[in-house]
Amino acid sequence: MIKIKKIxxxxxxxxxxGAFTSCSGDEGxxxxxxxxxxxxxxxxxxxxxxxxxxxxxxTIKISWWGGDARHEATQxxxxxxxxENENINVEVQFGAWDGWEDAMSTSLYAGTAPDIxxxxxxxxxxxxxDGSKFLxxxxxxEHFDLSNYSEEALNQCVVADELQAIxxxxxxxxxxxxxxxFENAGISVPTSLEELYAAGQTFKEVLGDxxxxxxxxxxxxxxxxxxxxxxxxxxxxxxxxxxxxxxxEIATGLEFMxxxxxxxxxxxxxxIIGDGAASLDKNPKWMEGKYAGIFEWDSSATKFAxxxxxxxxxxxxxxxxxxxxxxxxxxxxxxxFAISExxxxxxxxxxxxxxxxxxxxxxxxxxxxxxxxxxKSALKTCTDGGLLNEVVAEANSKVLEWAKFPLDTQFxxxxxxxxxxxxxxxxxxxxxxxxxxxxxxxxxxxxxxxEVLEG
Amino acid sequence: xxxxxxxxxxxxLYMFFRHNLGFLFILVWLIGFLVFRLYPFIxxxxxxxxxxxxxxGTTEYGLMNYKEIFEDDKIMKSLSVTFKYTxxxxxxxxxxxxxxxxxLNYKVKGVNLFRTAYYIPSILGGSVAIAVLWxxxxxxxxxxxxxxRIFGLEGINxxxxxxxxxxxxxxxxxxxxxxxxxxxxxxxxxxxADLYEAATIDGASKPRQFFSITLPxxxxxxxxxxxxxxxxxxxxxxxxxxxxxxxxxxxxxxFSLLIYKRAFQMNEMxxxxxxxxxxxxxxxxxxxxxxxxxxxxxxxGDEK
Numbered sequence: 067m068i069k070i071k072k073i074x075x076x077x078x079x080x081x082x083x084g085a086f087t088s089c090s091g092d093e094g095x096x097x098x099x100x101x102x103x104x105x106x107x108x109x110x111x112x113x114x115x116x117x118x119x120x121x122x123x124x125t126i127k128i129s130w131w132g133g134d135a136r137h138e139a140t141q142x143x144x145x146x147x148x149x150e151n152e153n154i155n156v157e158v159q160f161g162a163w164d165g166w167e168d169a170m171s172t173s174l175y176a177g178t179a180p181d182i183x184x185x186x187x188x189x190x191x192x193x194x195x196d197g198s199k200f201l202x203x204x205x206x207x208e209h210f211d212l213s214n215y216s217e218e219a220l221n222q223c224v225v226a227d228e229l230q231a232i233x234x235x236x237x238x239x240x241x242x243x244x245x246x247x248f249e250n251a252g253i254s255v256p257t258s259l260e261e262l263y264a265a266g267q268t269f270k271e272v273l274g275d276x277x278x279x280x281x282x283x284x285x286x287x288x289x290x291x292x293x294x295x296x297x298x299x300x301x302x303x304x305x306x307x308x309x310x311x312x313x314x315e316i317a318t319g320l321e322f323m324x325x326x327x328x329x330x331x332x333x334x335x336x337x338i339i340g341d342g343a344a345s346l347d348k349n350p351k352w353m354e355g356k357y358a359g360i361f362e363w364d365s366s367a368t369k370f371a372x373x374x375x376x377x378x379x380x381x382x383x384x385x386x387x388x389x390x391x392x393x394x395x396x397x398x399x400x401x402x403f404a405i406s407e408x409x410x411x412x413x414x415x416x417x418x419x420x421x422x423x424x425x426x427x428x429x430x431x432x433x434x435x436x437x438x439x440x441x442k443s444a445l446k447t448c449t450d451g452g453l454l455n456e457v458v459a460e461a462n463s464k465v466l467e468w469a470k471f472p473l474d475t476q477f478x479x480x481x482x483x484x485x486x487x488x489x490x491x492x493x494x495x496x497x498x499x500x501x502x503x504x505x506x507x508x509x510x511x512x513x514x515x516x517e518v519l520e521g
Numbered sequence: 522x523x524x525x526x527x528x529x530x531x532x533x534l535y536m537f538f539r540h541n542l543g544f545l546f547i548l549v550w551l552i553g554f555l556v557f558r559l560y561p562f563i564x565x566x567x568x569x570x571x572x573x574x575x576x577x578g579t580t581e582y583g584l585m586n587y588k589e590i591f592e593d594d595k596i597m598k599s600l601s602v603t604f605k606y607t608x609x610x611x612x613x614x615x616x617x618x619x620x621x622x623x624x625l626n627y628k629v630k631g632v633n634l635f636r637t638a639y640y641i642p643s644i645l646g647g648s649v650a651i652a653v654l655w656x657x658x659x660x661x662x663x664x665x666x667x668x669x670r671i672f673g674l675e676g677i678n679x680x681x682x683x684x685x686x687x688x689x690x691x692x693x694x695x696x697x698x699x700x701x702x703x704x705x706x707x708x709x710x711x712x713x714a715d716l717y718e719a720a721t722i723d724g725a726s727k728p729r730q731f732f733s734i735t736l737p738x739x740x741x742x743x744x745x746x747x748x749x750x751x752x753x754x755x756x757x758x759x760x761x762x763x764x765x766x767x768x769x770x771x772x773x774x775x776f777s778l779l780i781y782k783r784a785f786q787m788n789e790m791x792x793x794x795x796x797x798x799x800x801x802x803x804x805x806x807x808x809x810x811x812x813x814x815x816x817x818x819x820x821x822g823d824e825k
Contacts, residue, residue, distance in 0.1 A: 342660025486768035
């Protein structure tokens with residue numbers, strides 16, 4: 067018995083040591099990638115060379131969210147920048163989007179945000195409406211080449227008469243189809259609403275009840291609904307800070323969404339929630355081709371394409387001309403970079419941004435990881451070097467060519483977009499769960515949007 | 522004499538600690554308590570009477586947040602969901618923990634292994650990985666529905682049906698009964714064996730022995746578990762945040778989830794603070810009721 071206990075103790079001790087060593091190994095790896103220790107040690111290794119520099123040694127910090135490919139490209143570009151500017155040490159902070167804004171908004175308020183931040187376009191009006199959080203980039207024009215950007219693009223980031231950020235790319239929603247799934251149903255990808263309705267029935271009859279030509283979550287429905295309304299009525303969703311649609315007009319758009327569900331074009335919200343996936347690109351039904359279409363940001367193409375199981379072809383769709391007499395749909399700045407107002411090294415920050423967004427060397431490494439660049443020089447570098455993803459480039463050109471309506475900065479307000487208690491989720495979830503009639507849903511939407519717009 | 526009179530008199534702080542040496546020993550804890558506990562506690566109370574927004578500042582002071590809490594349907598629904606969650610979770614968890622503790626109190630072979638196995642969910646339960654696993658188990662084509670289908674039963678929409686979603690979240694917490702179980706186990710071991718012997722000689726059945734001997738003698742632990750589990754249940758956050766995000770149709774939007782959303786997604790710190798204080802008040806009232814009621818049902822051995 068004693069012998070058994072001794073053996074057990076020895077095995078447990080080894081297991082414990084193993085657990086500790088493997089834990090510490092992981093921790094090392096994550097801290098290296100998360101906190102940018104690689105870059106710090108790089109600069110430390112060059113301690114001897116640093117002394118030769120005439121510039122003062124400074125440390126700046128940059129933050130961004132995204133996926134692995136974006137993390138890798140940005141880190142490589144930053145390392146290249148540090149090799150060129152040995153007196154500037156760059157620390158990095160990055161992660162996935164989930165919960166990112168919650169953390170960043172708090173640090174922006176507390177004044178502890180990194181020197182440079184990747185931001186969403188609406189953060190400017192939400193967090194720095196008076197220009198107190200982000201530096202006016204016009205003051206950095208000596209170090210950052212603003213002539214690379216069109217005035218129209220830069221104006222999107224002007225709030226309180228200050229250019230508070232540099233827009234990186236423009237984006238809009240467009241249809242993407244799993245061409246193979248449509249071929250399995252014996253039809254081609256839809257190019258009109260009529261064909262989409264027909265596809266719904268074909269999918270049901272040929273492939274089965276759980277096959278749909280298109281899948282839309284609550285927020286996707288909101289954007290498609292606005293695209294539909296703008297196509298029918300030819301006016302922006304919000305104009306001069308006021309909702310531009312009556313409850314009756316909104317009701318027609320909501321009826322359209324109900325029709326999509328009734329005609330087996332899109333699965334209901336309960337079905338999508340029941341799939342238990344955090345997002346459509348992580349949904350096994352999208353991967354397998356049971357959901358054969360999405361209405362997504364042009365910049366999200368790679369994410370959805372790579373999620374598909376092998377042997378399935380992912381193609382960019384066309385906007386439907388039979389939605390209405392007008393060209394509906396909107397574009398917005400996909401993301402931007404802003405320098406914190408309280409940074410101690412604004413010039414070094416501007417220099418880093420110039421390297422990442424405009425310089426030939428930096429943009430060749432960054433490529434199109436944040437969408438098709440708005441910077442003329444970056445676009446040239448990416449085009450000449452064949453660095454643009456063909457699908458993303460095709461989608462982006464279609465979006466910019468078609469979608470002309472502007473987007474109000476309050477469109478993504480958390481009271482509207484919040485999941486599951488935001489107004490959009492309430493309205494489109496309530497419709498799909500048959501809790502709301504079209505009239506009731508229209509009333510809630512008008513009330514909710516107006517309340518947010520009136521502040 | 523001159524030397525003595527020229528010497529600097531010791532500082533007030535030095536004299537204070539000299540006479541109250543205990544304070545010096547707890548100084549680190551005291552500073553932590555003042556900065557990280559007392560300050561947020563008081564400042565949140567002050568914020569709760571304002572419309573403090575992180576980026577719009579404060580424009581108004583008054584009772585408007587408290588008024589809104591009781592007038593807003595979404596907040597009241599969330600409060601009702603939280604009560605439902607608590608009244609499902611706490612009794613189920615205590616009953617389950619006591620039941621398993623009684624089984625593990627028997628001298629059977631390998632009992633220590635079973636005790637460890639049943640305690641493990643308590644260590645893992647709060648983790649993100651388990652919550653993700655839970656979601657995978659209960660999705661439409663997950664393991665649970667697959668098993669139901671083997672027996673010819675129709676799968677249930679656990680995650681998307683508002684009727685079942687709260688139950689799934691509750692089940693995750695009930696599954697983590699280990700810490701309550703360990704306390705029950707210790708209490709059961711403290712029940713004198715001669716009482717059972719005497720009861721057996723008198724012809725008392727096992728259920729009678731449980732209700733007349735075991736349960737009365739372990740009531741202090743039942744009381745302790747009740748109060749701690751009540752506090753935990755009202756503060757539940759991880760499960761609904763990861764598994765359902767509060768959905769479907771707000772069926773699992775527990776109060777703490779709504780406080781988080783108001784504070785960190787909408788940046789309405791005044792409102793979030795008021796909601797936190799309402800939650801604190803509810804837990805306090807329930808705890809006071811439990812404490813007052815204990816003289817009617819909790820038996821302490823040292824009482825006359």
